Amino acid sequence: MPPPRPRKITAGEQVVSVFDGAITFRNLPHPTRNFNLEVTFSDHHPHLLRLREHEPPPHFHYLQVEYFQVIEGSLYVDVGPNRVLLTHNDDELPVPPWVRNRTIPGPLSNDQQVTKFLLSGPAPKGKESRMLDYIFYENYYRYMDEMVSTGQAIDFIQILCMFDAGGSCIMLPWWVPCGMLVSRALGVVVGRWIGAILGYQPYYREWTTDWDTAARRMRSSLWQRRFAG
Structure with a gap:
């Protein structure tokens, strides 16, 4: 049986808001990157509280480098066997192809209500039909x-x-x-x-x-x- 069609039409919305507003993102222009998402986590939202307890499965990308840069708050990024805590004081973190990774909200703080970070990457060479974007x-x-x-x-x-x-x-x-x-x-x-x-x-x-x-x-x-x- 084929999957059901989407219930809502959201194509064309400038900001993608999911999980009752727990995560939002929009695509910003970048001179060299194929995509450049400004992602916002609502740190104290119940969905993100559950995500801290039940971490998503890791994955990997085999065509593109993925870059993370925190603007506000903090973010855990698993890169291979290492867990890196990124803050706005850190440089952009690249995740190479064929390296397992995942992102998890950083430590909770009563003084910090949201986490904002940039998620970006270049287009793959010669693989236009399959890519992160x-x-x-x-x-x-x-x-x-x-x-x-x-x-x-x-x-x-x-x-x-x-x-x-x-x-x-x-x-x-x-x-x-x-x-x-x-x-x-x-x-x-x-x-x-x-x-x-x-x-x-x-x-x-x-x-x-x-x-x-x-x-x-x-x-x-x-x-x-x-x-x-």
């Missing part, structure tokens, strides 16, 4: 928000489909041999091929501001071109 984040967070707000279970195939389009993979447990390569294969076989057969698409018109670019990318895939109409 505003389109990916717009669709991924809209999907997660809809599932959480309606109490529905997160669909693993949908996540794999979106991550594959974003040049990203979920990290598998450490005991899986060649875990990164297996995860990469899962994204292609399950997320892209099987997912497309079942009706899963990486981008949805209802959520995507730059639909022309999203449609062009899906048309480049034999499996996903039927979703580009």
